[in-house]
Amino acid sequence: MKKKYRLPGGIFILLGVLLYCIFIFYHFAGLLFCAIGALILLFGAVDAMKERFPKATKCVRTVLRIGVCIVLLAAIGTGIWVGICAKGDLAPQADFVIVLGAGVNGDVPSKSLSERLEATEHYLEQYPDAVAVLSGGQGDGENISEALCMFNWLTECGIAPEHLRMEDRATTTEENIRFSLELIEREYGTRPETAAVVSSSYHLARASLLAKDEGLQILGVPAETDNPIYFCQMFLREICGVWYTVIF
Numbered sequence: 001m002k003k004k005y006r007l008p009g010g011i012f013i014l015l016g017v018l019l020y021c022i023f024i025f026y027h028f029a030g031l032l033f034c035a036i037g038a039l040i041l042l043f044g045a046v047d048a049m050k051e052r053f054p055k056a057t058k059c060v061r062t063v064l065r066i067g068v069c070i071v072l073l074a075a076i077g078t079g080i081w082v083g084i085c086a087k088g089d090l091a092p093q094a095d096f097v098i099v100l101g102a103g104v105n106g107d108v109p110s111k112s113l114s115e116r117l118e119a120t121e122h123y124l125e126q127y128p129d130a131v132a133v134l135s136g137g138q139g140d141g142e143n144i145s146e147a148l149c150m151f152n153w154l155t156e157c158g159i160a161p162e163h164l165r166m167e168d169r170a171t172t173t174e175e176n177i178r179f180s181l182e183l184i185e186r187e188y189g190t191r192p193e194t195a196a197v198v199s200s201s202y203h204l205a206r207a208s209l210l211a212k213d214e215g216l217q218i219l220g221v222p223a224e225t226d227n228p229i230y231f232c233q234m235f236l237r238e239i240c241g242v243w244y245t246v247i248f
Helices: 003-022 024-048 054-086 111-126 146-156 173-188 201-213 228-247
Strands: 096-100 131-135 164-167 194-200 217-223
Touching: 003 024, 024 054, 024 228, 054 201, 054 217, 054 228, 096 111, 096 173, 111 131, 111 146, 111 194, 111 217, 131 146, 131 173, 146 164, 164 173, 173 194, 173 201, 194 201, 201 217, 201 228
Parallel strands: 096 131, 096 194, 131 164, 194 217
Antiparallel strands: none
């Protein structure tokens, strides 16, 4: 295999392994770098066969290039849609707002959860009659559920407890939406067709897809991500997440 393939391929894989093993919040970026490195090495392996199998090599190389182009075009198209959804709705007024949980560090909200809580506080100040369903169970490294963490944070900021409901069983976005709708239906006797949803801006596109499976149309309320590097990683991850949701 030629050096022009071996060197960049090895560098990408090495960087991917380092990102995955050292930086806990950049696992996806590590996997992505490893995948790019493996693809470069694959092109190098195919190129190394051209002297022995020129026709087969040309065919395989063409198929690989077409495949890469299709994936890139699909990623660009999906990314545009994710970016449009990330802007949220101009007037997201609704009777209920579902707040999607994120990690809790012990008893303290993670950076992502803090950003979602700030967006929730702003929403409830703008629409004081809305009822917020705080959705999120308790995971590894969390002393309390994400729902309780959100409840504590919001009430400490002056949000009236009677405007908050806790859903503390969900462990996935799909469960966040389904269990929140079940809670609303149990308490109010009706299942809303439309509700506002607070989540990180890059996550709203996939949330809207999962909500449609539950018969819910969402009004997106984006929580902005301060860290641009983390945002880019999560944006790319959400593109793959959308594909997974659509396919499976």
